[in-house]
Amino acid sequence: MAHKVSVLRDKNTPSPVFRQLTDELVTLLAYEATREVKTVEVEVETPVATTTGIAFAKPTPLVVPILRAGLGMLEGMTRLVPTAEVGFLGMARNEETLDIITYAERLPQDLTGRQVFVLDPMLATGGTLVEAIKFLFDRGAADVTCICLIAAPEGIAKLEAAHGGNDSVHLVLASLDEKLNEKAYIVPGLGDAGDRLYGVAH
């Protein structure tokens, strides 16, 4: 995993390779993130006999990539949990004020009892994830697991302060980096994940 993160960080890694590596990394992280997913026993008919298998418990788990950069993680996640449902949140950080603007959402109004898996490669100040988690709990989510590639200690601290007491909030990471710079970018980080994935058109 560490090797993949190193290539991801390299500013000379072009978007197609960056996308491929993001996809591979999230599948590795998703394995860890879904260890606690609620399951139920189901009867399975094999070509030979009837047996007991397992399936996701209802309500179906919900995967929520945070646009733009979270989208780069979606395929890798749905490859591991193909029967999960997918909802979308579009959130952007104002680079001057660091305020978070939620500019799009396509999510069920009622998330009562649902296990939600949030996808976002970067946890910098924590503003985006704190807001996203609040949004999901406000709609009734039972449990939120955030899958990120890289985090700064400042972002972890903000998440702890906002949701630390809630043992239904979980975080899975590929790398905990050193700090934020004066522009609130993660150091050493990988730059702006959305730009690295999709080019600079924002």
Ligand SMILES: O=P(O)(O)OC[C@H]1O[C@H](OP(=O)(O)OP(=O)(O)O)[C@H](O)[C@@H]1O
């Ligand atoms: O922890 P924070 O300080 O909130 O920063 C992290 C957020 O910043 C980046 O998104 P950005 O706002 O650049 O939008 P993008 O995903 O469309 O690039 C990244 O994808 C995270 O969502």
Ligand SMILES: O=c1cc[nH]c(=O)[nH]1
């Ligand atoms: O380093 C950072 C910080 C915020 N958002 C990013 O995409 N990268």
Ligand SMILES: [Mg+2]
């Ligand atoms: Mg983003």
